[in-house]
Amino acid sequence: MKIDDLLGNAKSVLEKNWRGKHTVPSPTLYPHQWSWDSAFIAMGYTHYALERGCSELDNILNGQWKNCLLPHIIFDPEASGYFPDPNYWKTESHSPKGMLTSGIVQPPVHAIAALKYYHHSRGEKIIRRWFPRLKGFHRYLLENRDPERSGFATIYHPWESGFDNSPRWDEALARIEPRDLPEYKRSDLDHVKKAEERPTKEDYDRYIYLVEILKRFNYEDEEVYKEMPFKIKDVVFNTILYVANKALLELAKILGEENSEILEWIGRQEDRFLKQFCPDPEEGLFYDYDLVLNHFIKRRTVAALIPIYAGIVEKPIIEKTVQWLDHSHFCAKGTCKFPLIPSTSLDSPYFKHITYWRGPIWINTNWMLYQGLRTYHFNEHAERLRKAMLDLVRESGFHEYFDPHNGEGHGSDNFSWTASLTIDLLYKCDLVD
Numbered sequence: 001m002k003i004d005d006l007l008g009n010a011k012s013v014l015e016k017n018w019r020g021k022h023t024v025p026s027p028t029l030y031p032h033q034w035s036w037d038s039a040f041i042a043m044g045y046t047h048y049a050l051e052r053g054c055s056e057l058d059n060i061l062n063g064q065w066k067n068c069l070l071p072h073i074i075f076d077p078e079a080s081g082y083f084p085d086p087n088y089w090k091t092e093s094h095s096p097k098g099m100l101t102s103g104i105v106q107p108p109v110h111a112i113a114a115l116k117y118y119h120h121s122r123g124e125k126i127i128r129r130w131f132p133r134l135k136g137f138h139r140y141l142l143e144n145r146d147p148e149r150s151g152f153a154t155i156y157h158p159w160e161s162g163f164d165n166s167p168r169w170d171e172a173l174a175r176i177e178p179r180d181l182p183e184y185k186r187s188d189l190d191h192v193k194k195a196e197e198r199p200t201k202e203d204y205d206r207y208i209y210l211v212e213i214l215k216r217f218n219y220e221d222e223e224v225y226k227e228m229p230f231k232i233k234d235v236v237f238n239t240i241l242y243v244a245n246k247a248l249l250e251l252a253k254i255l256g257e258e259n260s261e262i263l264e265w266i267g268r269q270e271d272r273f274l275k276q277f278c279p280d281p282e283e284g285l286f287y288d289y290d291l292v293l294n295h296f297i298k299r300r301t302v303a304a305l306i307p308i309y310a311g312i313v314e315k316p317i318i319e320k321t322v323q324w325l326d327h328s329h330f331c332a333k334g335t336c337k338f339p340l341i342p343s344t345s346l347d348s349p350y351f352k353h354i355t356y357w358r359g360p361i362w363i364n365t366n367w368m369l370y371q372g373l374r375t376y377h378f379n380e381h382a383e384r385l386r387k388a389m390l391d392l393v394r395e396s397g398f399h400e401y402f403d404p405h406n407g408e409g410h411g412s413d414n415f416s417w418t419a420s421l422t423i424d425l426l427y428k429c430d431l432v433d
Ligand code: 2M8
Pocket: 025, 030, 034, 035, 036, 037, 072, 159, 161, 162, 163, 164, 188
């Protein structure tokens, strides 16, 4: 693909995946609307199709529950071929009338996308409509999902992280013994070249078991929080939540809205981020915290580097983080065709080159690293990463993820956030030098 064709081809992917009010992540594997996908997708649209970006965010926010949880899937009643399907979740007593939704969340990228939408459109009326919903969602995360008032949200399920089968969750899942599982049939394996691209049956049994627990407590956080065997302060989720809180603050200022609550959230996160996620600032890596086992989850994955995106940590520590970007743990020069960061470090025992979140390169994680490098003025390094992402998609296409060794695409083809973030990268993400 020539560089000149890249923008047009990326737009064609989004065109193909547009379903009237929202965009599906993939025309085959994911036929409904996913929460953090939509926020990434809306960012791409802000550059050339504002009304689609608006509709994308409107549609996802319309699925918000009474308690302000923003579900990770809004189901399209016309679409089929995905498990777990809408009937499985039993969320009717929470979801808006007439809408079919899942019952868990995903990383809160939405306020970041909403601010970007405003910068391109100056559409004050629209962000006034979104603001209370976004604020409600952040409050849900920082109250219902943080009874400890640590300043950071807890996830109940690997699907909430967006990094479904990351080795970060192996230990927490290993101690779970799925019992009394309903009969279920996966459909994901019908849409990939090899079964090893997707999570295992053991993973899926645990995913379903955890949803069964949520259903048993009718998704009531107070009960769930006491009983859930999987409770993690996820470092990527909370990095995004901090960036999203800053975006929400900007939106509040634009709208002249009261902002003391948002300032309090931000203050708490700034005071405690390092203590919560960085056991050794000399090392410069960040880890999730397992609330059940009461310890850090020390796995070498891209998540350990993502806090650079928040801009919350002092530069001397981030300088150490940046050194890891070139380290053999991640993408040693010479062993990877493209100098990008894989989801799991190459020399770790759990690295798998084409298995989903256990090794392949993903565009959204590298996009976050790119933005973080720019924030700290590592401009040369940032540009190298941006160029490598564009080279990768130009050579391999808009796949869901890529083998770090040879850049070959895996998972779904025509994957929407790969296309939308390519568009954003072609516009340098609106960052000003
Ligand atoms: C993947 O997750 C879904 C479950 O939510 C699945 O595997 O069926 C993840 O990569 C997630 O991050 C993403 O939002 C979703 C849709 O692209 O697919």
